[in-house]
Amino acid sequence: MSSIITLTLPGEIMFARLASQTASSLADLVIGENREESAKRKFCHAFELAVSEAVTNSVTHAEEFDAPQMLTVTFEFEPRQLTVSVRDANPPFSIDKSAPDIESYPVHGFGLKIIREIMDQFTYRRDGDANIITMSKSL
Amino acid sequence: MNITETSNGAIAIVAIEGRLDALSAPELRNNRSVIDPEKTVVLNLEKLDFMNSTGLGAIVGALNQKLQPDFGIVLSCMNDDVRSVFEITNVQKLFHIFDDTAAAVEFATTRQGAHT
Numbered sequence: 001m002s003s004i005i006t007l008t009l010p011g012e013i014m015f016a017r018l019a020s021q022t023a024s025s026l027a028d029l030v031i032g033e034n035r036e037e038s039a040k041r042k043f044c045h046a047f048e049l050a051v052s053e054a055v056t057n058s059v060t061h062a063e064e065f066d067a068p069q070m071l072t073v074t075f076e077f078e079p080r081q082l083t084v085s086v087r088d089a090n091p092p093f094s095i096d097k098s099a100p101d102i103e104s105y106p107v108h109g110f111g112l113k114i115i116r117e118i119m120d121q122f123t124y125r126r127d128g129d130a131n132i133i134t135m136s137k138s139l
Numbered sequence: 140m141n142i143t144e145t146s147n148g149a150i151a152i153v154a155i156e157g158r159l160d161a162l163s164a165p166e167l168r169n170n171r172s173v174i175d176p177e178k179t180v181v182l183n184l185e186k187l188d189f190m191n192s193t194g195l196g197a198i199v200g201a202l203n204q205k206l207q208p209d210f211g212i213v214l215s216c217m218n219d220d221v222r223s224v225f226e227i228t229n230v231q232k233l234f235h236i237f238d239d240t241a242a243a244v245e246f247a248t249t250r251q252g253a254h255t
Contacts, residue, residue: 013161020160020191045189045220052191056161102229105203107196110228114192117227 159194
């Protein structure tokens with residue numbers, strides 16, 4: 001059995017922080033008391049960081065395309081997995097870009113690399129006019 | 140996020156507290172010592188609780204502005220969460236990173252002295 005929590009947020013940067021802090025709190029709730037403190041901390045941070053990256057990306061692109069809009073962040077709790085989906089109405093984008101070259105002192109372009117590194121599963125799909133990023137991490 | 144700034148000789152010590160993300164990154168980008176190309180800055184990250192890639196980009200951007208990319212920005216005291224963001228992205232290669240601020244200041248002072 002799973003539980004689902006959905007946040008509907010304005011596409012403004014301050015709400016990216018709200019989404020990531022919510023992710024951290026939810027991860028802390030579901031990770032359980034029996035884990036070592038360092039493992040709990042690492043799990044919660046990974047989940048918070050992944051949501052921060054995905055939602056920040058969403059909001060930034062919404063502003064870039066001058067399309068302020070709502071985005072939906074859905075958390076799904078399963079017995080052994082925590083999943084989050086971020087849905088927005090931005091234009092489609094590619095997830096196949098490689099990470100930027102460090103030697104060029106890049107100031108952006110790391111979000112997807114971070115998500116891939118810290119989450120167990122990551123998918124992107126286009127659903128009509130919406131982008132949907134889904135990320136999961138095993139408990 | 141709070142930024143406090145002190146100086147040690149010619150070195151500015153900029154301490155960042157709280158969260159460095161898209162909401163707070165502009166404050167770091169606009170810090171007067173950070174944007175001064177000639178100023179060597181030790182960024183004390185001891186009280187930085189959370190940083191995402193936008194925050195990371197603000198720190199790399201600060202380094203970009205320095206005349207001396209080798210020691211224009213020196214980092215100290217980051218926690219494991221913040222360190223993981225540097226390591227995942229490999230950005231730690233661009234910086235000298237110290238576990239305590241005094242060592243970071245000493246390094247920056249020595250490098251700056253050797254360069255003048």
